[in-house]
Amino acid sequence: MKFTSTLVAAAGLLASPALAAPYAQLQTRNTTSSSSTVEQPVLNVTYTSPVNSSLPNVVIFATGGTIAGSSASNTDTTKYTAGVVGIEALVQAVPNILNVTNVVGSQVANTGSVNINSTIILRMAKLANGILCAENSTTDGLVITHGTDTLEETAFFMDMTVNCKSPVVVVGAMRPSTAISADGPANLLEAVTVAVSPAARNRGAMIVLNDRIGQATYTSKTNANSLDTFQAIEQGYIGGFLSNKPFFYYPASQPTFKNKFDVTNITELPQVDVLISYQNFDAALIPAAVKAGAKGIVIGGTGAGSTTDVAQPYIEAALAAGIPIVLSSKTNGGAVPPSGSGAISSGFLNPVKSRLQLQLALATGMGMEEIRGLFEDKLAGYLEA
Structure with missing residues (x-):
């Protein structure tokens, strides 16, 4: 599918509400209807790039981060300012992108x-559904440039909330521009090539850095400094690159434990807080979080x-x-299986991803x-088998 010559007008689909998408194989919470009144x-x-009608089309959401970072010193990789370079400069720094795709940024x-x-991730999810999932969409894929510190959170949120087969690729960098x-220019070029690849469809949201392709549900930042920081330690990468061409190790599939949500009628996400347990864990933080507004x-x-053990009465009181x-x-790594203790077990989701799924569950009225x-x-079904 191609953009028309009037690129932004053709992206009239960008404002279109997402259509209901079939995903019966996934556990789904859908509270929307065709008569939704939520704007x-x-x-x-x-x-907007020049239009080449022979090329596919990608939309890029730029959010800042190290990939858009800048410093007065070309050896500075720690004290730079993140989120300085804009979307146009990011694309112009990698002219090869325009040999691969048309771009709306x-x-x-x-x-x-x-x-x-x-607020930002909810807005991006709604925009993504309108751009990618509308019946008349002419957009082949979406790329989100993002800082790496919370990149896995945005990627996982998009994985749960973009309800069609089109690729969503989240990309960042470990060194400023x-x-x-x-590393940002090469990462961005590779992200774009994934976004337009037919082989990338129906894989959910993906994370691309350092010549690797990871599925968003299982991929996390594992090192504060190194270029190969994003890894799925147990599940592994789903693909990589040769001569800037993406390849995938397996046919397209979705994570076994993935859940999907329709965010069309969600206007805000409730506050969910994350507490870390340790020796002498101060369980009074639980009611303190509730008092501060945690749902x-x-x-x-x-x-x-x-x-x-001291935390158990506080957990029971909150429940x-x-x-x-x-x-x-x-x-x-590993999983938290159902325990029967009263608290809800996260399965394979780490704390920050558990938070996002809980926010969506609460927002949809569960x-x-x-x-x-x-x-x-x-997971319980596997344990009982």
């Missing part, structure tokens, strides 16, 4: 990823989601008050037992 966001187009934000919040051997809490437990408590693990089923039922 959907409209894309603010800040960059939007400067959604320009900041370090620690400042990306629920001004650094010697900056749900995730505890990053030790091992397979364990926490102190009795209707506050979901999800037990996750602060380790880099009750306590529905939320428990969302997190636990699929």
Whole structure:
């Protein structure tokens, strides 16, 4: 599918509401109807490339981060300012992109990823559904440039909320644009090639850095400094690159434990806080979080989601008050299986990803037992088999 010659007009689809997409194989929470009255966001187009009708089409959401970072020194990789370079400069720094695809760009934000919040990711998810999933869409894929510190959170959120087969690729960099051997340009070019690849369809959201392709549900940042920081330690990468051409190790598929949500009628995400357990864990932080406005809490437990005996009465009190408590693990792998302790088990989701799924569950009106089923039922089925 191609953009028409009037590129932005052709992106009239950018404002279209997402159509309902069949995903019966996934556990789904859909609270929308065709008569939705919630106003959907409209894309603010800040960059358009020249149109080549023979090329596919990609939309880029730029949000800032190290990939858009800048410093006065080309050896500075720690004290630079994130979110300085805009979308147009990012694309112009990699002219090869325009040999691969037409580009419509939007400067959604320009900041370090620690400042990306629920409002921004919810807006991007709604825009993505309108851009990619509308019946008349002429967009082949979406790329999001993003700081690496919270990149996995945005990628996982998009994985749960973009409800069609079109690729969503989240990309960042570990070195700012001004650094010697900056990795951002190559990463961005590779992300674009994935976004337009037919082989990338029906794989959910993906993370592309350092010649690797990871599935968003399982990929996390594992090192504060190195270029190969994004890894899926147990599940592995789903693909890589040769001569800037993406290849995939396996046919297209979705993660076994993935859940999907329709965000069309969601106007905000509720506050969910993450607490980390440790020796002498101060469980009074649980009611303190609730008092501060938390509608749900995730505890990053030790091992397979364990926490102190002292915490149990606080957990039970929160559950009795209707506050979901999800037990996750602060380790880099493994699962937290259903335990029957009252708290909800996170399965394979780490604390930050558990938080996002709990936010969406609450925002779509799920009750306590529905939320428990969302997190636990699929894994419990394996344990009972």
